[in-house]
Amino acid sequence: MSSYENRAAYLRQTLQEISPEQALHMVRHDDAILLDVRDADEIKDGLPTPAHHLARGQLELRVHHVCDDKQRPIAVMCAGGLRSLFAAESLKNLGYENVYSIRGGYKQWKESALESRIPQQLSAQAKERYARHLLVPEVGEVGQLKLMNSRVLLIGVGGLGSPAALYLAAAGVGTIGIVDADVVESSNLQRQIIHGEDQLGKLKVDSAAAAIGRLNSMIKVKTHPHYLDESNALEILSQYDLVLDGSDNFKTRYLINDACVKLGIPNVHAAVYRFEGYVTTFGSTQDAACYRCIYPELPPPEMAPSCAEAGVLGVLPGVIGVMQAVEALKVLLGIGNNLIGKMLRYDALHNEVSILQLDKADDCLCGQAPEDIHLKPIEAYACAI
Ligand SMILES: [Zn+2]
CATH class of the missing domain: 3.40.250.10 (Rhodanese-like domain)
Incomplete structure (x- = not known):
């Protein structure tokens, strides 16, 4: 022998x-x-x-x-x-x-x-395209296939959604949905980098879909040129594995939150104000805080001005939108420490980054059974449940 x-x-x-x-x-x-x-x-x-x-x-x-x-x-x-x-x-x-x-x-x-x-395997074309992902042990071929089978919905393709859409597309997320009913305006171009001058006056979803198509023809883009409301939110959100909230108003954020809690979909949420940005993930686990846990009531308008009213440094939503994309990829891959129950705050003016702990609130909507959660007309999202 x-x-x-x-x-x-x-x-x-x-x-x-x-x-x-x-x-x-x-x-x-x-x-x-x-x-x-x-x-x-x-x-x-x-x-x-x-x-x-x-x-x-x-x-x-x-x-x-x-x-x-x-x-x-x-x-x-x-x-x-x-x-x-x-x-x-x-x-x-x-x-x-x-x-x-x-x-x-x-x-x-x-x-x-x-x-x-029969195991799904990457094509030779995909192996070449995503070669740098394949070298990362936490991603690898299994992770890349997971991304290619994932469906992410971007709500808003503005300051936050623009960079997030581009990086998620480049990373090979298989289906990217975009909800936005607005058209591209000149004042958007200071930060909404997915759109260009040649797209002025066109629907943002079409402008974004064209840019994603130029970047990565291997993925699918679904456009939803609507304002999200109680009549379409569940039907649209239920087609996706993860939501990336880049909306710019409180009513839509409450609506997205309630729909995600009801459907059990992770919601990677962000907001920006002048030099400050916030990112968090409202998860689908029982102990995860939701948007209503932090903001049970709509703040008065003078306490929460929008970008249109308060302004924002153009590059800030770029940083925060990319952080949302990072967080979304980690949640989809199931790797690392995510921002469920935590909020990352970035102050660009003073170079400060901090992590705030988010506690789940008692008697919040997120403690209810999904069948007991009912979406309200968008105009009614002005106060607590
Ligand atoms: Zn809650």
């Missing part, structure tokens, strides 16, 4: 081997992870339905992105049950305590008629 075969025989004695059926049982009942370590070209024809794919060559480098709990059981699979022994040994050496190798590998999985799926 070669030293390789000797080593494999030794591993068979020292590691636990399990059948594909046992592995599936552990995934369903013991919160185990099924890790397929075959190469990318080996999984084109099928991958066990519950499996995470992490090629053997990337195993040690990236396994903590799949599982950072060293006690969680991991069942390792390869094509025939040999490479999985070596992969399992390596995981043990990394400190994973409950590691199993699946006997007979994917060949046996198929022979046992267990469920498989």
Whole structure:
């Protein structure tokens, strides 16, 4: 026997081997992870339905992105049950305590008629385009595919929505929806960088869709040239996974909040005022604060002037809109620390960044059952629920 075969025989004695059926049982009942370590070209024809794919060559480098709990059981699979022994040994050496190798590998999985799926893979064109994302372990091919399958709705394609739309499109978010009923005006061009002089007088949604189309023809843009109100909000928002609120008035913000809470959609919210900007994410988890938790009542107009009344440094919504795009991508990818329950405040004039804690309010609308939340006519969004 070669030293390789000797080593494999030794591993068979020292590691636990399990059948594909046992592995599936552990995934369903013991919160185990099924890790397929075959190469990318080996999984084109099928991958066990519950499996995470992490090629053997990337195993040690990236396994903590799949599982950072060293006690969680991991069942390792390869094509025939040999490479999985070596992969399992390596995981043990990394400190994973409950590691199993699946006997007979994917060949046996198929022979046992267990469920498989054809994995979605990036095209060669997408691999080239998103190459810098693929190098980031927190994104990678799995994350890029997640972005390409994601649907984000931008409410308003003005100061905040313009940069957010461009970066989300560049990042490859598969479907971008835009709600805006306004036309491009000359005074918009100081900050709304998605529009140009040749678009003056045209609908902002059409101007933005054209700019996104020039940037990335691989994604889909859906335009909603309407003012959001109680009659269309649920129908439009329910088509998306995440909302990016770039609206400029309180009534619309309350409406977006209530619709997102009812539908359970994360709402990445921002506001700007002269040199100051705020970003937060109103999440869909039970302990996440919502917009009404912070502003239960509409502030009097003199306390909350709009940009049209108070002015804004043109580049400020650029910074804040890009922060919204970053936050949206992180929420979609499920990575990092997000701004749920927190508000990031940026003061450009004094170079100050601070994070404020947002508490969930008692008796707020966000504590109600979704079926008990009813949108009100937009004119009625002047006060608490
Ligand atoms: Zn609330």
